Amino acid sequence: MTEEKSKSEEDNNQALKKMFDSWIETMNWIQNRTPGIPAVGPAAGLARNSVTISSELAQATESFTEFNKHLAQYYAKISAAWMEATRQVIAKCPMDISDEKAREQLKNVWIETFEQEFTTLFDSEDFAQVFGQMLKNEVKFNKHIRNLVEVISTNIGMPTRSEMDSVYKEIERIKNKLKEMSDNIRDLSKIRKETARVSR
Amino acid sequence: MQQMQRSGQGVMQASQYARNLDNLEVGTTPADVVYQGRKLRLLHYKPMVEKMHPVPLLVVYALINRYYALDLQPDRSWVRNMLQQGFDIYLIDWGSPEPIDKYLTFDDYVNRYIDTFVDMVRDASGQERISIHGYCMGGTMSVMYATLHGEKVKNLYVTAPVIDVEKDTTVLGNLSKHIDADLLVDNYGNIPPEFMYLSFTILKPFKQGVNKYIDFVKHADEKDYVENFMRIEKWLYDTPAIAGETFRQWIKDIYQKNLLVKNQMKIGGKLVDLSRIDMPLLTVVAEDDHLVSPECSVPLNYHVSSEDKTLKVYPTGHIGMLASTYSQKHILPEIGAWLKERSYNHAK
Secondary structure, three states: OHHHHHHHHHHHHHHHHHHHHHHHHHHHHHHOOHHHOOOOOHHHHHHHOHHHHHHHHHHHHHHHHHHHHHHHHHHHHHHHHHHHHHHHHHHHOOOOOOOHHHHHHHHHHHHHHHHHHHHHHHOOHHHHHHHHHHHHHHHHHHHHHHHHHHHHHHHOOOOOHHHHHHHHHHHHHHHHHHHHHHHHHHHHHHHHHHHHHHHO | OHHHHHHHHHHHHHHHHHHOHHHOOOOOOOEEEEEEOOOOEEEEEOOOOOOOOOOOEEEEOOOOOOHHHHHOOHHHOHHHHHHHOOOOEEEEEOOOOOHHHOOOOHHHHHHHHHHHHHHHHHHHHOOOOEEEEEEOHHHHHHHHHHHHOHHHEEEEEEEOOOOOHHHOOOHHHHHHOOOOHHHHHHHHOOEOHHHHHHHHHOOOOOOOOOHHHHHHHHOOOOHHHHHHHHHHHHHHOOOOOEOHHHHHHHHHHHHHOOOOOOOOOEEOOEEOOHHHOOOOEEEEEEOOOOOOOHHHHOOHHHHOOOOOEEEEEEOOOOHHHOOOHHHHHHHHHHHHHHHHHOOOOOOO
């Protein structure tokens, strides 16, 4: 059943990927002709960047599909661990839980078993890979959207993140230079004091 | 039925407490702010005894979570305990990095900030060399500092430093190996706190994530229990962003390539060579540490050249080493004794 399910998920993903690929091809075909569109003023920038814009959109969609694929795998693993832990708790739990002591015992068994099962899962190489891929595709999706905003911001004359980054970088360089200079001043003043002491 | 009613009242009461989380007082031990940057602060705690040991102690806290773990509440305060033992304490509050801080690296933290603060403490105390205590990631940064500026460090005391990640047995260590740090940093700049919460919540999801809330509801009518619980919750969820470039180095150089223990890590172009540590060293680890396993910290003792080195292992957890009744009774008196013996200039 699980194998069938994962095969059908895989098929769905492949179909989606195929569909996006054909969209990308079509868009590229159209966009390669857009620079020919006569446009003046700000629209000229948008026309010039239309290839980048649609390419970023297509890549964002692709990353989102990949993210969903890994999210499904992530939940499948969580759900399998949950089922296994539940099975173990049922096997271990006392039959009669009418008194408080038995309920407390059940709670402790539940916590201990689930902790053990989930720690084993989170410690596994397999889970770490799925987690890493899920995170990677989420961030990639975010990256393409950011690139899109960057292109549009440039066209409408708004400050972009790249511009801010270069300012931050320059400030960091100046701060380091200042630290270096103040260290040199400190060392020089030490040498001066020492020289004055010796010559006295 | 009665128990259910009691639990219901507990839940209602808990929501009241949650609303007052911001008003909960933490870090109440009196201190002067001797340096105030845009975000960064250096605190100097007011003495609690008349006779102080001459060599001051600078505390380098981690860049994850906030410094007040050392001073969560008076009866479990690491800071207060050490002050009462006669230590002159300075502490770095790293604050929260802003987008402008994304290019800060370990070079900045170690060679710029820690070094500046060490010089300030040396000037203020008139001591050529001072003691340094580093906790967790702060322990790792203190180790880096001691290798590069050893002439200014009299004693090095580290709690759960991340040193040999190949030996780390924690979930965090496992997940870090599969994180694309470049992509994260290039995209986000600073690593947002939400990412840190996500990492913490999967560490001990049932024992610490579920069980503690069940216990909380049970004890919701006990004022001391609730206040203690809420202080720890406040601390847990008060984590700043991490400067992007520092995170990149942390994950790639330390967690993925394990460069630190191989003596191959460079900061600011300088090699961090653990064998250059020759001052007295005290390494403190916890058996039940689920953030930095003892196996990850202990190798420090075998890579330094210090002749005077001590390793202490305690049956507690990561935060238990700082803020627990156990720590007050068993850990801090031993650490105080070790440090006191080495806090005079005639000391070895």
